[in-house]
Amino acid sequence: MQLHDVWFVLIAVLWTGYFFLEGFDFGVGILTGLLARDRPEKRVLINTIGPVWDANEVWLLSAGGATFAAFPEWYATLFSGFYLPLLLILVCLIVRGVAFEYRAKRPEENWQRNWETAIFWTSLLPAFLWGVAFGNIVRGVKIDKNFEYVGNVWDLLNPYALLGGLVTLTLFTFHGAVFTALKTVGDIRERARKLALKVGLVAAALALVFLLWTQVDSGDAKSLVALVVAVAALVAALVANQAGREGWSFALSGVTIVAAVAMLFLSLFPNVMPSSLNGDWSLTVTNASSSPYTLKIMTWCAGIATPIVLLYQGWTYWVFRKRIGTQHLAEAAH
Amino acid sequence: MDLALAPETLARWQFGITTVYHFLFVPLTISLAALTAGLQTAWVRTENEKYLRATKFWGKLFLINIAMGVVTGIVQEFQFGMNWSDYSRFVGDIFGAPLAFEALIAFFFESTFIGLWIFGWDKLPKKIHLACIWMVSIGTILSAYFILAANSWMQHPVGYRINKARGRAELTDFWAVLTQNTALAQAFHTLTACFLTGGAFMVGIAAFHLFRKKHVPVMKTSLRLGLITVVIAGMLTAISGDTLGKVMFKQQPMKMAAAEALWDGQKSAPFSVFAYGDVSKGHNTVELSVPGVLSFLADDNFNSYVPGINDTNKAEQAKYGPGDYRPIIPVTFWAFRWMIGFGMASFAIGLLGLWLTRKKFMLPQHLRVGEDEVPHLVLFRNKALNPKLSRLYWLVAIWTLGFPLIANSWGWIFTEMGRQPWVVYGVLQTRHAVSPGVSQAEVLTSMITFTALYAILAVVEVKLLVKYVKAGPPELTEADLNPPTKIGGDSRDADKPMAFSY
Numbered sequence: 001m002q003l004h005d006v007w008f009v010l011i012a013v014l015w016t017g018y019f020f021l022e023g024f025d026f027g028v029g030i031l032t033g034l035l036a037r038d039r040p041e042k043r044v045l046i047n048t049i050g051p052v053w054d055a056n057e058v059w060l061l062s063a064g065g066a067t068f069a070a071f072p073e074w075y076a077t078l079f080s081g082f083y084l085p086l087l088l089i090l091v092c093l094i095v096r097g098v099a100f101e102y103r104a105k106r107p108e109e110n111w112q113r114n115w116e117t118a119i120f121w122t123s124l125l126p127a128f129l130w131g132v133a134f135g136n137i138v139r140g141v142k143i144d145k146n147f148e149y150v151g152n153v154w155d156l157l158n159p160y161a162l163l164g165g166l167v168t169l170t171l172f173t174f175h176g177a178v179f180t181a182l183k184t185v186g187d188i189r190e191r192a193r194k195l196a197l198k199v200g201l202v203a204a205a206l207a208l209v210f211l212l213w214t215q216v217d218s219g220d221a222k223s224l225v226a227l228v229v230a231v232a233a234l235v236a237a238l239v240a241n242q243a244g245r246e247g248w249s250f251a252l253s254g255v256t257i258v259a260a261v262a263m264l265f266l267s268l269f270p271n272v273m274p275s276s277l278n279g280d281w282s283l284t285v286t287n288a289s290s291s292p293y294t295l296k297i298m299t300w301c302a303g304i305a306t307p308i309v310l311l312y313q314g315w316t317y318w319v320f321r322k323r324i325g326t327q328h329l330a331e332a333a334h
Numbered sequence: 335m336d337l338a339l340a341p342e343t344l345a346r347w348q349f350g351i352t353t354v355y356h357f358l359f360v361p362l363t364i365s366l367a368a369l370t371a372g373l374q375t376a377w378v379r380t381e382n383e384k385y386l387r388a389t390k391f392w393g394k395l396f397l398i399n400i401a402m403g404v405v406t407g408i409v410q411e412f413q414f415g416m417n418w419s420d421y422s423r424f425v426g427d428i429f430g431a432p433l434a435f436e437a438l439i440a441f442f443f444e445s446t447f448i449g450l451w452i453f454g455w456d457k458l459p460k461k462i463h464l465a466c467i468w469m470v471s472i473g474t475i476l477s478a479y480f481i482l483a484a485n486s487w488m489q490h491p492v493g494y495r496i497n498k499a500r501g502r503a504e505l506t507d508f509w510a511v512l513t514q515n516t517a518l519a520q521a522f523h524t525l526t527a528c529f530l531t532g533g534a535f536m537v538g539i540a541a542f543h544l545f546r547k548k549h550v551p552v553m554k555t556s557l558r559l560g561l562i563t564v565v566i567a568g569m570l571t572a573i574s575g576d577t578l579g580k581v582m583f584k585q586q587p588m589k590m591a592a593a594e595a596l597w598d599g600q601k602s603a604p605f606s607v608f609a610y611g612d613v614s615k616g617h618n619t620v621e622l623s624v625p626g627v628l629s630f631l632a633d634d635n636f637n638s639y640v641p642g643i644n645d646t647n648k649a650e651q652a653k654y655g656p657g658d659y660r661p662i663i664p665v666t667f668w669a670f671r672w673m674i675g676f677g678m679a680s681f682a683i684g685l686l687g688l689w690l691t692r693k694k695f696m697l698p699q700h701l702r703v704g705e706d707e708v709p710h711l712v713l714f715r716n717k718a719l720n721p722k723l724s725r726l727y728w729l730v731a732i733w734t735l736g737f738p739l740i741a742n743s744w745g746w747i748f749t750e751m752g753r754q755p756w757v758v759y760g761v762l763q764t765r766h767a768v769s770p771g772v773s774q775a776e777v778l779t780s781m782i783t784f785t786a787l788y789a790i791l792a793v794v795e796v797k798l799l800v801k802y803v804k805a806g807p808p809e810l811t812e813a814d815l816n817p818p819t820k821i822g823g824d825s826r827d828a829d830k831p832m833a834f835s836y
Contacts, residue, residue, distance in 0.1 A: 291505060319822055
């Protein structure tokens, strides 16, 4: 295994971390619109992810920065090619971060309601768009011999990619619902489990079709294994959810996301961005990667930093392990 | 294509707007993290409640500010790929590494521990909670270092070779990138300027309250801390700026000449206080200058030869081929002056304030005040300033809070525009760095979107800051004074409300 292969795996790990973590906080953001009956319940939902959403988002910045360093061509083609969808995602992430931090800083109801609306939409749109983006990466887009994306924004909205968007949207919502069931007390916990069942079934159906489609298009034996694991874990997560085993259900929905992302990356390898125009113009781990020297330094950095990050980030979840309900929210907390 | 709307021009405007805007929040984040941590340390060590109230007050303003710093930083991470894909392809092997280091080491640090600090008041024992804000502070400084090392490489590329076959620059010595003198000088200068900014912010807001005789004990402590920060950081900013200027003179002679509108090289080159000239003819029509000072600034010698814009342009033409290697002279000339002027003005106001508000040193007994009284402003030995002058000083001190922000912005505009037409000095020109596949309409869309969004958020942010500044330091609660002893909180009452919630 050469260094650029190691880095292909590490980039996959960073994206997986991002989708696992921000996946449930996108889901919780979406649930503020689907699950919460009143504004105090919205607050409960927002506060389940309050201490952690920011660090979850850093997985995206790390994936972006690491792609820049390890696969500059990939970084350049991807972000200049998927320009407008990425712009929309960035706008959402900006507004979303400000919404979390500023919502409770004024008591006026209008102010808070506006930020709550913003949290819903800015969670929903990226949850959908990341699926569209990855659908397109796996399927291949119009890349010319200079590695430039030559399609337009409508080319990105093809059925396969849109289905990918629906998969991430529903899967993240499910992931968020089981997280809510794990982190809350009272009535909202029960309703989160009921909603998880409904959303989970839809997610399972969509994911099955999408992953099978991927398998038929570009899969091999390894990706088939990942597919089976993803679907089995999702079914098991649903069963655990029904049985009231919330910790298991969350862990299993996490496994689903890990396996699904793994499957996409497995079916991508050794390409990183295939060209739909000509196979010779595809970006691969070899022609898109940095020099061995850079990769070596980066390997040291990621190899040391990532486990430490996992340790202290994991510790955060332990510190804030208590379930919360409306009774835990002080009245004038702004 | 109309040059004013060429994708390169638009991409540059977008980079300028988003970066200057981002850097309004960065210096405050870096300095307020450390200053808040300092105040909280004082609380933990002395158990004097005024320090806890000060921690909560400045901590709140810090959080309102860092939220904007974080979200505008996301754009920075992806903008290179979106608008500058040819730049990314060409330098990614080198430039990407410090960015990835920044994310993996600094961003995770900051974001994780900021969450722990915000929500941790009733979940973490006092000392662990304190350690969290120090971790945030370390994260902000590490982050600054990595990104400044990356920027320094654009100012003065080292530790690389050109790989002709792959058409790109490749890293050969990462240590050189991290520790070259440009990076050290630039980090030193930027970080000291950050503390000047945070100090002035504290001075301005504390002066606002003291002027109205509100929240005196907390604000007096804050004023003092702010003034000392301004004076030390201001002095170090000047020293580091001088160092950076000498580095720049050796590495980017054009930038130094442009900063001074020095058209033709000369011995004992003057420092220009004011100049108005004709760029097309290559000389100044009006000029007011102090002889020898530029030579001294550049080379520590009043008689040294400093090359001018015209000769440097010729030298670069000989080296890099035909072309115009001059930046926009009026912009670099004035940006350099605004940077120094506003930065040093805030330093001078701080120094004056430190003297005026002295507690005991050379101050007669009758002018000393108690803990909860606003200090007299005493310029000369035995007499407080008259009310009119006192009032004037407080007002000037309030306005000072904006000065370093202006200086910082012009500093970045100077150093980035002064490097033009290069994006990486001597290696890659800006016009070869833009994304060839991104259309004019796309760049225009994103530029308008970000500008409009940032403008709205600026209004929201400033209003919120004003609200919390006016509210003053909060009263302490029972919970504030009885922090938990166990990690995760003491479970005395399962339904106890959280000390902080969104």
